Amino acid sequence: MIVETLEMENFGPFYGLAEIQLGGGGRPVVIVHGDNMSGKTSILNAIRWALYGVAKDRLGNPMPTRQLINRDAYDEGQYRVSVRLHITQKTSKGQSKFILRRQKRARKADREPTSEEQFEEYLDIDHDGNVVHASEFSEIVAELLPEGIARFFLFDGELLDEYEELVGEGGEKGAAAVKHSIEMILGVPAVTKGRDDFALLEAEVAKKLRGEAKHDEASREATESAERLEAERTDLKDDLKVLNAQRKEVGVELASVEDILSASVSLREDAGALRELRQRVKDLEEDAATKREKRREKVRELWRDALAPTIEYHVARLSRERDATYQKLGKLREIVTRLAGLERGGLRDTCPQCGQKLPSETLKKLRAEQQSLRAEAEDLRGEADEERLNDLTAVAARLRDIAPANVAEIIASIEDDLRRNAASAYKAQQEIKALEERLRDEDPDKALLYEQKRKQYLHLAEELKTKINALGEEIAAKDREIDQATRIIQQHKVPALRTLSCELDLVKDVEKVFVESVDDLIRELRERVQVEASSVFEQLTTDETYDGLRINEHYGLTIVDGKGRDVEVRSAGAEQVVALSLIGALNRLAVKRGPVIMDTPFGRLDVKHRANILKFIPTLADQVVLLVHEGEVDRKRDLDPIASRIARKYEILHPTSSRSEILSA
Amino acid sequence: MTGPIKIADILERNRAKVAPGVSPAVVEAVATIEERNQFDDDRVAVRRELREVLKNETQALLRGEETGRDS
Numbered sequence: 001m002i003v004e005t006l007e008m009e010n011f012g013p014f015y016g017l018a019e020i021q022l023g024g025g026g027r028p029v030v031i032v033h034g035d036n037m038s039g040k041t042s043i044l045n046a047i048r049w050a051l052y053g054v055a056k057d058r059l060g061n062p063m064p065t066r067q068l069i070n071r072d073a074y075d076e077g078q079y080r081v082s083v084r085l086h087i088t089q090k091t092s093k094g095q096s097k098f099i100l101r102r103q104k105r106a107r108k109a110d111r112e113p114t115s116e117e118q119f120e121e122y123l124d125i126d127h128d129g130n131v132v133h134a135s136e137f138s139e140i141v142a143e144l145l146p147e148g149i150a151r152f153f154l155f156d157g158e159l160l161d162e163y164e165e166l167v168g169e170g171g172e173k174g175a176a177a178v179k180h181s182i183e184m185i186l187g188v189p190a191v192t193k194g195r196d197d198f199a200l201l202e203a204e205v206a207k208k209l210r211g212e213a214k215h216d217e218a219s220r221e222a223t224e225s226a227e228r229l230e231a232e233r234t235d236l237k238d239d240l241k242v243l244n245a246q247r248k249e250v251g252v253e254l255a256s257v258e259d260i261l262s263a264s265v266s267l268r269e270d271a272g273a274l275r276e277l278r279q280r281v282k283d284l285e286e287d288a289a290t291k292r293e294k295r296r297e298k299v300r301e302l303w304r305d306a307l308a309p310t311i312e313y314h315v316a317r318l319s320r321e322r323d324a325t326y327q328k329l330g331k332l333r334e335i336v337t338r339l340a341g342l343e344r345g346g347l348r349d350t351c352p353q354c355g356q357k358l359p360s361e362t363l364k365k366l367r368a369e370q371q372s373l374r375a376e377a378e379d380l381r382g383e384a385d386e387e388r389l390n391d392l393t394a395v396a397a398r399l400r401d402i403a404p405a406n407v408a409e410i411i412a413s414i415e416d417d418l419r420r421n422a423a424s425a426y427k428a429q430q431e432i433k434a435l436e437e438r439l440r441d442e443d444p445d446k447a448l449l450y451e452q453k454r455k456q457y458l459h460l461a462e463e464l465k466t467k468i469n470a471l472g473e474e475i476a477a478k479d480r481e482i483d484q485a486t487r488i489i490q491q492h493k494v495p496a497l498r499t500l501s502c503e504l505d506l507v508k509d510v511e512k513v514f515v516e517s518v519d520d521l522i523r524e525l526r527e528r529v530q531v532e533a534s535s536v537f538e539q540l541t542t543d544e545t546y547d548g549l550r551i552n553e554h555y556g557l558t559i560v561d562g563k564g565r566d567v568e569v570r571s572a573g574a575e576q577v578v579a580l581s582l583i584g585a586l587n588r589l590a591v592k593r594g595p596v597i598m599d600t601p602f603g604r605l606d607v608k609h610r611a612n613i614l615k616f617i618p619t620l621a622d623q624v625v626l627l628v629h630e631g632e633v634d635r636k637r638d639l640d641p642i643a644s645r646i647a648r649k650y651e652i653l654h655p656t657s658s659r660s661e662i663l664s665a
Numbered sequence: 666m667t668g669p670i671k672i673a674d675i676l677e678r679n680r681a682k683v684a685p686g687v688s689p690a691v692v693e694a695v696a697t698i699e700e701r702n703q704f705d706d707d708r709v710a711v712r713r714e715l716r717e718v719l720k721n722e723t724q725a726l727l728r729g730e731e732t733g734r735d736s
Contacts, residue, residue: 146704187703190672194699197712201719503723509684510695510719516679517672524670591669591703 001144001594002623003047005086009103010073011049012042013660020662022595022625023088024647028618030625031639032662034652037434039660040627041156044599048154050083050102052147053121056156061259065104065119071437071658079113080105084124089144098140099126145594149185151178152586153594153621155601182555186525187591191518198511205507206486209500216497219489226485233478240471247464254457261450267442274435277428284425288418295414301407315399322392328384335377342370433657525589526551532585533557533578539616540577542608549581557582572604580613587620595623602632614638618645635665672696691722 004023008014020043022030034040045055045063055063066074069081082103089096101124106113113119125132125140132140145153183189210226213219345366350357490501534548537559546567549557557578559567580601587596602610610633617624626633633639639646649665673696680692695718702711 142704148704184704187669187672187700190696190699190703191675193703193708193711194695197699197708197715200708201712201715205719499723499727502726503719506687506691506723506726507719509687510691512683513676513679513687513692516683517675520679521670521672521675524675528670589669591700 001090002088003085003595003625004088005084006043006046006050007084007086008042008046009080009082010070010078011046011068011081011083012070013039013654013658014042014662015070015072015659018662020650021648022623023086024623027645027647028620028622028624029642029646030623030648030650031633031646031665032625032627032650032652033630033633033635033665034627034660035629035654037430038652038654039662040629040652041599042660043625043627044154044156044597046083047085047597048150050085050100051141051145052150053102061263064116066113066116068104077110077112079109079119082122087144097126097128098144100124100137100141145592146184148181149590149592150594151181152185152583152590152596154597155583156599179554182529182586183522183525185586185590185592186529188518188521188525190591191514191521195511195514195518198507198514202504202507202511205500205504206482209497209504210486210489212497212500213489213492213494216489216492216494218492219494219497222485222488226482226489229478229482229485233475233482236471236475236478240468240475243464243468243471247461247468250457250461250464254454254461257450257454257457261454264450267439270435270439274432274439277432277435281425281428281432284421284428288421288425291414291418291421295411295418298407298411298414302411304402305407307402311399311402315396318392318396318399322389322396325384325389325392328380329386329389332377332380332384335373335380339370339373339377342366342373430657526553526555528589529555529582529585530557532588533581536584536616537577537581540581540609540612541574542606542612549578555582573606573609576601576604577609577613584616584620593621595625596621597625597627599627600629600632601626602628610638611641614642618642672700688722688725691718694718 002023004021006020006022008018010016011018020032024030032040032043041058045068049055049068055068057063057067065081069079080103082101082105084099084101087098087100089098101122103122103124104119105122107118107120111118123134123137125134125137127140141147207230210223210230213223216223349363486504489497490504493501530549530551533551537546537549545562547560547562547564550560550566551557559574559578561567583596587593602613605613614633617626635649639649651663651665653661653663655661673693676692676696677689680687680689695715698711698714698718702708705711
């Protein structure tokens with residue numbers, strides 16, 4: 001199946017009519033670039049909604065029609081939304097063309113719908129130019145791409161989360177839906193439904209046989225016994241029906257409570273996020289005000305940059321002068337100390353230490369030195385001034401405080417900060433708007449009330465399960481007894497019952513074949529999935545020490561290293577590569593082929609893994625639509641190597657918060 | 666290697682193992698019906714088709730028994 005064209009009217013961010021050609025005429029890949037919140041997921045949702053009538057929000061919950069309609073259109077009173085898909089399907093005779101359209105509109109066009117019931121659904125089908133009745137819509141869609149396996153074609157982050165849950169500890173229960181879908185896409189229902197069909201046919205033929213055996217004397221006792229057992233079994237089955245109905249009701253209630261709880265959790269998260277974002281905007285505004293004030297101050301100091309060269313010159317000069325003064329001061333201190341020493345000696349004729357008389361020549365020299373030092377000290381006293389030294393140091397320091405100031409650089413840096421601040425504030429404001437829209441008319445405190453209800457329903461569901469299991473065992477015992485009575489009837493070989501007896505043997509044998517084949521098929525499929533997933537994994541992984549993947553009974557895949565050991569810790573990126581390997585394997589082994597539409601699939605991958613996956617993607621299916629943002633896939637570096645496989649490129653522009661446009665890139 | 670597993674192959678293998686008396690043609694016929702209708706939740710029409718196969722095969726078996734007895 002190929003989706004050739006998608007046409008949307010007032011769907012999500014797309015106001016009025018929006019059309020996108022997805023058919024590639026032999027080239028499998030279509031790339032749609034768009035920023036976050038621009039409408040990429042809406043494209044995936046539009047296709048899902050057109051086919052199955054369900055669009056999902058970011059938590060995977062179904063979205064009400066009101067939320068699907070473009071906000072501007074809704075505010076203008078256009079209470080309608082529609083999606084049309086042009087589809088080509090390969091057949092044994094060539095190909096068939098389908099046009100499917102789903103539309104929802106207000107029952108009263110001029111009145112705003114306040115609930116889901118006030119919307120009406122219209123379905124149109126055109127098959128090779130012939131109009132088909134709307135009642136066949138679901139059947140045609142199930143033939144094209146059954147909803148149960150759509151998760152492997154309409155691929156979003158949710159699938160990865162579910163898959164990671166599947167392989168995670170204790171996650172089997174939560175990922176039961178994925179396991180069921182995997183078995184569906186691989187063709188297991190052909191055998192399980194066959195087994196169930198033949199079980200019913202066997203009961204039907206046996207009943208007919210026993211009905212006919214009533215007329216045979218020899219079989220009467222066995223017939224009566226079988227009839228009594230059947231009546232008892234019917235009662236048990238009636239009880240079982242009642243219990244199953246109760247269990248179903250409890251399941252529906254539980255699901256609804258869990259939906260509300262999940263929405264409440266999301267509501268609480270949204271409310272928390274809104275509070276944080278508002279605080280962030282406030283902080284950013286305060287920060288911006290402080291920075292603006294600082295900028296004003298700095299502008300007033302710009303003169304310092306102009307004076308900087310002059311000030312630097314004077315600082316250097318003063319420093320030199322200060323250094324010279326310091327040296328002279330040191331010299332003066334030395335002279336003063338020497339003079340003091342000479343004067344302490346009094347320049348007497350005798351040595352003050354030993355009392356010996358000094359030679360007259362020595363005395364003369366000392367007196368000459370004293371005179372010279374006094375003269376030198378006199379010279380230095382004018383310049384070696386301590387006060388002057390302190391003044392020079394203080395003035396140079398004051399001048400240094402003024403320059404170099406780099407005021408212009410500081411102002412430029414403040415302006416950069418202010419620009420970043422404005423961008424962050426704008427982004428936060430946009431997120432606030434989106435959150436306010438989601439939180440309109442909601443009560444964030446209902447979670448507590450529903451948690452109690454959830455516990456009650458879980459308890460009730462457990463009780464019902466125990467009763468149902470016990471009844472199931474009783475019914476199985478009756479089945480065995482009825483089977484025994486039927487065998488006795490068959491052993492009598494009544495000629496009139498020959499045909500029915502022969503048919504019963506045949507139907508039992510065929511049933512046995514189906515029963516035996518279920519486990520065989522699942523085992524074989526698991527082996528094939530492991531081989532194919534490992535082969536894809538080898539193409540995608542960048543780690544050469546990995547040897548492949550090992551599958552478990554829940555279709556969880558573990559990376560195996562070169563020594564055959566499980567690699568237990570793996571990164572989020574590795575999880576994504578493993579999940580993509582499984583999807584690649586399932587697409588190779590699928591009983592139905594469809595377009596693969598991937599929403600933001602490369603979020604957690606590094607450049608090398610992304611390159612490997614992009615190389616692999618054109619081989620994944622006949623049609624692969626990638627909905628990506630700029631940070632995920634670079635238009636040149638990432639797409640040039642697969643340019644020959646790309647049919648079309650689009651860009652989603654998001655000029656306002658409520659409108660997006662799709663342009664051919 | 667690539668491509669879906671043929672259900673008929675698995676069923677035939679198990680026919681030979683657990684019900685060799687059943688004709689391979691019957692198993693192939695029911696496999697085709699089940700493969701074609703595996704995504705169909707309305708089983709009434711499917712069982713009608715299966716009944717037809719069983720009825721025809723039963724007739725063939727009975728005819729075979731009679732032929733065997735006569736010869």
